[in-house]
Amino acid sequence: MSTPTPDSGSTAGGVRQRSRQYLRQILDAFRDRPRARLLVLVGIPAFVLLLFFILPLAYMVWLSFHDGMPPASLTLENYLNVVTTDLYLRVVWRTTVLTVQTTALVVILGYTLAYSMARFSKRTTLLLLLVILPFWTNYIVRMYALINIFSRDGLLDWMQIVTGLAQDPSGIMYTHTAVLLGLTYVWLPLATLPFYASLTNMDDNLIEAAKDLGAGPIETFFTVTLPMTKNGVIGGIILVAIPTFGAFVTPTLLGGTDQLMIGMVIENQFTEAFNWPFGSALSVIVSAFVVLMLLVAVKFGASDVVTRRSDTQ
Amino acid sequence: MAYDGNHASRRSVLGAVGGAGAAALAGCLGGGDDIEYVRPIEIESFPVEEYESEVNVWNWYTDWVDWHTDEFQESYEGIDRVYSQAYSGPSEWYSRLEAGNDEIDNICATNEWVVRAMDNDYLEPLPVEQMEAWDVLDPLAREDAEEYYGRDGEVYAIPESIVMQPSLTYNTEYFSSPPDSWGVLWDEDLAGMMFMEDWPEVSCRIAALYTGQDPNDPDDFEEIEEVLMQQRDLNVTYWNEFSSAMEMFIDEEVVVGPLRDGRTWMAQFLNDAPIDYAVPEEGMMYTYDNFVIPTGAPNPRASAAWIEHGGQIPSRVQLFAEMGYVPPIENLEDELTEVVSEEEAAFADWLDPDELIFVEPLDEETLDRYDEIWTTVVAG
Numbered sequence: 001m002s003t004p005t006p007d008s009g010s011t012a013g014g015v016r017q018r019s020r021q022y023l024r025q026i027l028d029a030f031r032d033r034p035r036a037r038l039l040v041l042v043g044i045p046a047f048v049l050l051l052f053f054i055l056p057l058a059y060m061v062w063l064s065f066h067d068g069m070p071p072a073s074l075t076l077e078n079y080l081n082v083v084t085t086d087l088y089l090r091v092v093w094r095t096t097v098l099t100v101q102t103t104a105l106v107v108i109l110g111y112t113l114a115y116s117m118a119r120f121s122k123r124t125t126l127l128l129l130l131v132i133l134p135f136w137t138n139y140i141v142r143m144y145a146l147i148n149i150f151s152r153d154g155l156l157d158w159m160q161i162v163t164g165l166a167q168d169p170s171g172i173m174y175t176h177t178a179v180l181l182g183l184t185y186v187w188l189p190l191a192t193l194p195f196y197a198s199l200t201n202m203d204d205n206l207i208e209a210a211k212d213l214g215a216g217p218i219e220t221f222f223t224v225t226l227p228m229t230k231n232g233v234i235g236g237i238i239l240v241a242i243p244t245f246g247a248f249v250t251p252t253l254l255g256g257t258d259q260l261m262i263g264m265v266i267e268n269q270f271t272e273a274f275n276w277p278f279g280s281a282l283s284v285i286v287s288a289f290v291v292l293m294l295l296v297a298v299k300f301g302a303s304d305v306v307t308r309r310s311d312t313q
Numbered sequence: 314m315a316y317d318g319n320h321a322s323r324r325s326v327l328g329a330v331g332g333a334g335a336a337a338l339a340g341c342l343g344g345g346d347d348i349e350y351v352r353p354i355e356i357e358s359f360p361v362e363e364y365e366s367e368v369n370v371w372n373w374y375t376d377w378v379d380w381h382t383d384e385f386q387e388s389y390e391g392i393d394r395v396y397s398q399a400y401s402g403p404s405e406w407y408s409r410l411e412a413g414n415d416e417i418d419n420i421c422a423t424n425e426w427v428v429r430a431m432d433n434d435y436l437e438p439l440p441v442e443q444m445e446a447w448d449v450l451d452p453l454a455r456e457d458a459e460e461y462y463g464r465d466g467e468v469y470a471i472p473e474s475i476v477m478q479p480s481l482t483y484n485t486e487y488f489s490s491p492p493d494s495w496g497v498l499w500d501e502d503l504a505g506m507m508f509m510e511d512w513p514e515v516s517c518r519i520a521a522l523y524t525g526q527d528p529n530d531p532d533d534f535e536e537i538e539e540v541l542m543q544q545r546d547l548n549v550t551y552w553n554e555f556s557s558a559m560e561m562f563i564d565e566e567v568v569v570g571p572l573r574d575g576r577t578w579m580a581q582f583l584n585d586a587p588i589d590y591a592v593p594e595e596g597m598m599y600t601y602d603n604f605v606i607p608t609g610a611p612n613p614r615a616s617a618a619w620i621e622h623g624g625q626i627p628s629r630v631q632l633f634a635e636m637g638y639v640p641p642i643e644n645l646e647d648e649l650t651e652v653v654s655e656e657e658a659a660f661a662d663w664l665d666p667d668e669l670i671f672v673e674p675l676d677e678e679t680l681d682r683y684d685e686i687w688t689t690v691v692a693g
Binding site for chain 2: 152253269273
């Protein structure tokens with residue numbers, strides 16, 4: 001490494017100065033050309049979105065109208081097959097029921113958890129950490145942990161015996177309950193965070209005002225707290241319902257002979273049956289459901305959540 | 314709907330998550346050696362004299378791969394790195410081949426996926442005439458490979474193991490004698506004590522055998538659906554993950570059901586579970602797991618060397634000793650008793666050609682029908 005000389009120092013200073021000048025010229029150029037600025041700021045992310053989201057989605061839709069892998073003839077048969085076959089409608093119905101059950105359970109548990117953290121706890125950071133903690137563990141690992149808990153002679157059985165709730169329990173693996181609890185466990189943290197955010201952003205004076213006006217705790221909750229945190233609740237519902245509707249790993253690992261969900265049928269079309277067009281048609285229908293959920297959410301007042309604006313605005 | 318790999322242990326499935334990073338790294342680093350690129354078929358003799366310094370292997374016989382890696386590197390000086398990846402389902406590696414492989418050198422591929430990959434030109438032909446890994450094969454395995462994994466005089470896969478797909482596994486304490494028919498899965502006295510595999514091909518083929526049909530080319534799909542519907546409520550579950558299914562036998566949650574011979578062996582000899590496999594009178598279906606080299610493999614010579622070394626008798630026998638999967642070689646019993654007990658070696662006695670039915674790749678129509686039937690059955 002050579003020792004810097006006064007000349008080399010002044011050269012380095014000159015380079016820095018020229019760099020600043022170039023940068024300033026570029027910024028000036030952008031300032032004078034709003035269209036170029038827009039192109040750089042919006043164009044790049046829009047291009048990425050187009051390339052990695054819109055195009056694959058469009059390909060999936062295109063594929064769903066074929067009767068085989070392209071080049072194959074165009075057809076509506078895949079969609080007709082879904083809507084006219086009782087089997088797939090039954091699977092969609094079952095998926096919807098499980099999604100509603102899971103979402104309801106998550107909302108009740110998550111809201112209660114968030115409410116107790118926001119209102120009654122001083123160790124909120126620790127509790128929030130505990131809520132987020134499962135997300136740091138791999139999804140499959142969490143599923144295997146649940147298998148060990150739900151299995152015959154597993155932790156759940158042991159607890160029932162110790163507490164005297166049951167003498168000879170046989171586990172809940174391969175049941176509807178196992179799938180429901182598995183999905184609830186997986187998505188609970190995802191809903192708790194928006195619930196908590198909306199509760200902490202709420203003005204506490206409103207609760208005090210309601211009490212001053214003679215409302216009891218329950219009336220205050222239903223007339224003030226819940227309406228004021230509606231956007232957070234709907235946001236949580238969206239975050240839970242959408243992935244639950246497409247779930248296939250949890251019902252596959254925890255479910256029994258009655259837990260076929262639409263996500264499992266789609267996965268099978270792509271990995272085993274190799275009927276990609278039909279799998280695409282089913283995927284398009286699931287995607288349509290997601291869009292429908294978002295539209296319903298916007299209509300019922302979650303536009304702030306959907307557009308990612310704060311509750312307090 | 315086979316979510317998990319046939320033979321990957323729970324540990325390996327979880328390990329695959331971490332292994333993906335190493336494999337990706339191998340893809341970035343692979344093929345950097347300064348030697349001429351040759352296609353595997355152009356290799357003129359074994360052992361190969363010049364080879365790359367690394368190889369990226371996707372193989373779900375994880376315990377065996379660990380053992381073989383050490384042996385391989387000892388025999389082939391200059392192989393600095395063996396990247397191994399345990400995949401949880403064949404679609405993982407297949408999607409990489411579809412995307413244009415430039416990282417995977419060697420795959421342990423199941424029967425139908427070999428044919429699928431071969432039909433789409435994703436596999437390299439192998440120089441089997443030069444390879445001892447080919448010469449040691451049992452004639453049955455060699456004939457099957459030539460018939461199903463051959464095109465225009467070239468062979469694209471060398472069987473690594475011969476696998477019951479599935480085994481009819483049962484609890485030896487519950488049954489006084491081995492069940493002699495697939496019909497045991499329709500025995501109402503065993504309701505709530507059995508399971509079925511959640512894979513259309515396997516379950517529909519079992520139903521085909523039960524109804525006296527050819528599982529590879531059935532003529533009455535309605536009957537298959539009907540009997541599977543009858544069988545539906547007798548099951549504890551439709552299992553989808555091999556490790557959990559084995560655990561259910563070990564925990565005696567089920568007493569009979571379809572599994573794999575390797576899993577049955579592991580439960581019997583590594584976990585002392587009272588289970589064994591039965592040979593049903595309708596026949597035993599079998600398939601192969603195979604060594605293949607994908608097109609675009611960055612280290613083709615090292616990959617071919619991996620197959621040649623892993624395909625020789627000591628390595629093949631070790632696969633049985635480690636994981637209970639049977640090597641398709643001649644004089645099997647004599648070879649096995651060199652490394653395992655006679656009782657363990659006797660486990661491989663199922664290879665009687667009169668009772669074996671090869672799981673042939675299904676045509677598109679049969680595959681679709683099996684899938685429709687199974688979706689109907691599982692949807693109830």
